[in-house]
Amino acid sequence: MADKIQQLRNEINQSTASTQEELEAYRIKFISRKSVLGELFNEMKNVAPEERKAYGQAVNEVKQLAEDKFRSLIDGLEDSKENTGSKAPIDLTLPPMVNLGTVHPLTIIHNRIVEIFQKIGFNVADGPEIEDDFHNFTALNFPENHPAREMQDTFFIESNPDIALRTHTSSVQIRIMENQKPPFRTLAPGRVYRNEAISARAHCFFHQVEGFFVDKNVGLVDLKQTLYYFAKELFGQDTKVRFRPSYFPFTEPSAEMDISCNICKGKGCNICKYSGWVEILGSGMIDPNVLENCGIDSEEYTGFAFGMGIERIAMLKFQVNDLRLYSENDVRFLNQFKNMS
Template sequence: MESLFAEIEALRASIAGEHPDTAEALEAFRIKYLGSKGLLKTLFSKLGTIDASQRKEVGRQLNELKQFAEAQYAAHKQRIRQSTEAATREDIIAGTDITLPAKPLPLGSHHPLSIVRRQIVRIFESIGFAIAEGPEIEDDWHNFTSLNMPPDHPARDMQDTFYLSRDPVWLLRTHTSSVQARVLESQPLPVRVICPGRVYRNETVSARANCFFHQVEGLYVDKQVSFADLKQTLYYFASEMFGRDTRIRFRPSYFPFTEPSAEMDISCTVCGGKGCGLCKYTGWVEILGCGMVHPDLLRNFRIDPEVYTGFAFGMGIERICQLKYRVNDLRLYAQNDIRFLRQFSQA
């Protein structure tokens, strides 16, 4: 029994006296003391040969010795690693010519949707539109009902909505028109705003559709606002975005929050109106919907439609991006593929 205690103390002194200074010496230290056939393992195997009444105390001292050996091993490992890193840094510094010019860092790029959004915003800011933003999680009133879509309105079926709860109703906004509703609710007239942001629809993801996309919608409400004002505003936008030679046309359409309503086409940016695959050989490409603000919508916000009129429009940023950069797969915008994003580093 006494000899075993003496062996434990001798082994502790031996471990404390070891100072390995290389990775090879450290590995030899581990094998000698902590390996499967090491000295500690040999001592533990002697536990079965001593009296049971003394076994607990011996076992405690052996466990302490093992913990001491493991701590020493960890300390030596940390010291050798730091020493190696310091030597490596010194070698690098010694071999570096600090008078040489630094290597250029690769520049990142804006996302194409961010580039197009910024261009759209700047165009409308230049003619007096302010930016308005709102929450992406909306209630039924701001997303649907206030925009002339009561619960039984068929226009709700046009939008596959992500509902978060039914009572009360909370949902992911299906358009940034909800921001326009909040503007009419909270700001004094006249208002002239654009509302950029992300919207959500419960659609199957494919090259031509996604469950989220980006819009820029505009609203102008004041006295004596006319459809002619709408047309001239949108013509200015099209000429600034796509070039002075761009032609536009309006086709009658339907939207629950505007009356009359229209869809706006521009002359194809690829063929110049001669006909190609992008414009389906019509010479025209649809880019947005628009119209005069419906009188009932104004009444929802206690605005007298006999005094005030207004126009609204909305466009998909992905659609504009497709026309400018010929990106035909919507999935590319959300994949963060560096090869795709690098193409816009000069934009």
């Protein structure tokens, strides 16, 4: 029996493993439950009682030797993998390389818009993205079957045509006005959905910021001065602003606001269609019907509202010509904004 133990000791010492398969074969032979060492322990019952102590000690020593050898074979195999190929030596004097993420460009613009309006007293509100017909259309002066509803292609819930993905964050305006008492000075940013073909200039979902101010004696001059302030804070003090008459069911009078193209500085380019102007938002005085739908006396209170697309603002601010890039999560695109947050 002593000869068998010595033979195993020699075999363990001479064992090598240059592949994972050879390492596994060693483990099965010397470490596993059904290994040759297990057989030696089973022989304990056949050893004379006076020799069992010495025998057990000898077998335990061989077991320890086998486990130590197994660990050394693992280390040797890992070292050989690391040294394979033409890796450059590690320079321990270099600073640690940490791959940090970045704030999304739409988040950058969202935060900047909120910051600008918070400086003049606007608070931020949120609302559900799945809305009912009343909050998304009816309360905003969209009569049932009115052609104005066709201005926005809507994603309706098939099982309930009264429920839809909101087409604008104006629905938040209704929820605030029907549940609180004026004055209101609120900003409502969020994601909205419209059933549109996806292209460089349109998407089936985008992000919008709705703002509204309701109080006594609020006039058109308040709307214009608020938006003048916003445009110059975001795009620079040299930015020129103009208003053009427009139509929205929930405001009267209504206007779209343009700024001088910040890419060509008003000289004309493909972004502004060589006009020197770029439209950035819609606005107007809140229609009295909207106030009355929310239980607010339109004889006592007036207000204005405006809405803008964050993607459109980001395209102008960062000179991006394809808004699909904002939702594709291409790290090559996103890494360009690391130092802008």
